[in-house]
Amino acid sequence: MAARPGTFPRLLLVTGMSGAGKSTVLHALEDMGWDCVDNLPTSLLEAFVHGERGARRKIPVAVGMDVRSRGFDPQTLPSLIQSIEGVTPEILYLDCAGSELIRRYDETRRRHPLAPDRPAEDGVAKERASTAALRDLADTLIDTTDLTPAELREELRSRYGGDIDQPVLTIVSFGFARGISRTADLVFDMRFADNPHWVPELQPMTGEDRAVQDYCSSDVAWTPAMAQIESLLITLIPRYWAAGKSYLTVAFGCTGGRHRSVAAAVEMANRLREAGFSPNVRHRDLAKPQSDAVEDTPAEKPSGTGPSMKSGARDGNDAGE
Structure with missing residues (x-):
């Protein structure tokens, strides 16, 4: 997706496979000074981006959306974020190998949102197919299969930190x-x-x-x-x-x-x-x-190795040092 030219702040749609690290990404961006929100209904997207009526956004915003978000439609979402004025829209797609996603669901004991009463692999396969269009249009694709949370944050800092990210x-x-x-x-x-x-x-x-x-x-x-x-x-x-x-x-x-x-x-x-x-x-x-x-605490003896003391000063280090 081509970014709209100009000096508008960024609007980053953080999407992709459930369990691929969206929460970690949003927390990292928030630490870098971005306005962030997760699972925002699509009907509220433009209102959130614009904030107060008539106010021009000055800092970048990241919105997390996936199959759990109300009104989420991978086919129409790209055109929706493109239609919002006053920002430069981008899509970040988080991918992850199916086997790793299944392992994560198993570790957290959470059910896949698209397969609440089915094995997690069914939900993963269904989600991958439904979000393929978003993946193809993404400005940035990050595969988190082999990334630790710290490595993912470092990748985000290099891509989205800019002048805001100053530890x-x-x-x-x-x-x-x-x-x-x-x-x-x-x-x-x-x-x-x-x-x-x-x-x-x-x-x-x-x-x-x-x-x-x-x-x-x-x-x-x-x-x-x-x-x-x-x-x-x-x-x-x-x-x-x-x-x-x-x-x-x-x-x-x-x-x-x-x-x-x-x-x-x-x-x-x-x-x-x-x-x-x-x-x-x-x-x-x-x-x-x-x-x-x-x-003056009696912890040390004078070293006698430092610079010479002036008149009236103690010789060497003080007793407390």
């Missing part, structure tokens, strides 16, 4: 003394580095200040560690997207959550932007009052 990447800083970040998918502990909290002129500052960032980066282990973390994230982030993850949170922790973790989060966000990502940055504990009691 959310967040870089978080936090303080271990106030509890580990509960939303983090990946956590990196920055307490190996010398602590700016014990440098008098740096103590009132935060990791957002250039002086603190320079102090952290002067630690001999800082830059190699950050480079390796960057390399790891550049490798892993696309794999998380490919697995269907819509949100990914990378957390950097130090003791109080004001200096090293903040500096690391800011630096890593900049590194990832240069690599083509668009991370958000959130500093969980930055607004909380700093305290020597928070920083």
